[in-house]
Amino acid sequence: MALKLYGFVPSNATFRALVSLYEKDLDVEFVKVHMADREHKTPQFLSRNPFGQVPVLEDGDITIFESRAITQYVARAYADKGTDLMMNDPKKMAIQSVWMEVEAHQFNLPSHKLVIELYINVLHRGREADEALLAEFEPKLESVLDVYEKRLTESKYLGGDSFTLADLHHLPNVHYLMMTKVKKLFDARPHVSAWAADILSRPAWVKIVSMLRSEGFV
């Protein structure tokens, strides 16, 4: 049965899930959820995700939500297809897991706050930036990027020597941040900057960028 991803453009959680399906070269039907009409809060959608959020993946008899749970399912269920997104060796996988947790618990919050403010509110809605928010979250992101700079002198990717979910989970926020003045925080760190350019140039992500552009985003 066909894979179906329910999502919304430009939702970063949607793109986190979608890029994992593209890395695996899987055919997926993208079902747009009309958030403006609150379709995600209808009983029908709540039966897929009781929290009323995108993305949701349906694969035959399984329905799952939470973008990072979706990517891990895709990486395991389709292990023999496309890019290997998980380390096989238990110790290597443990290191990969550490950096997946770091993304979720250290990187995501300041990044997401800055994306909403600078990419959505300032760039797309033409509003004035909330300087107090920037003063709070820019230094938090900088501290995380300092740790990444050191880590990326030790290995080419965050999770190890090859591209894995530990890197993939960063893609949407990194893409959006690079469109804002926060790009300077990446540019100031040579290893982080090279890593960001590398992961953003992956064909699976380039496919997402085409989708964003066709919907009027950068």
Ligand SMILES: N[C@@H](CCC(=O)N[C@@H](CS)C(=O)NCC(=O)O)C(=O)O
């Ligand atoms: N932790 C969730 C976050 C999902 C999420 O926040 N989705 C947003 C779009 S990016 C959403 O559906 N927002 C609507 C709402 O919360 O009502 C994941 O990674 O899937």
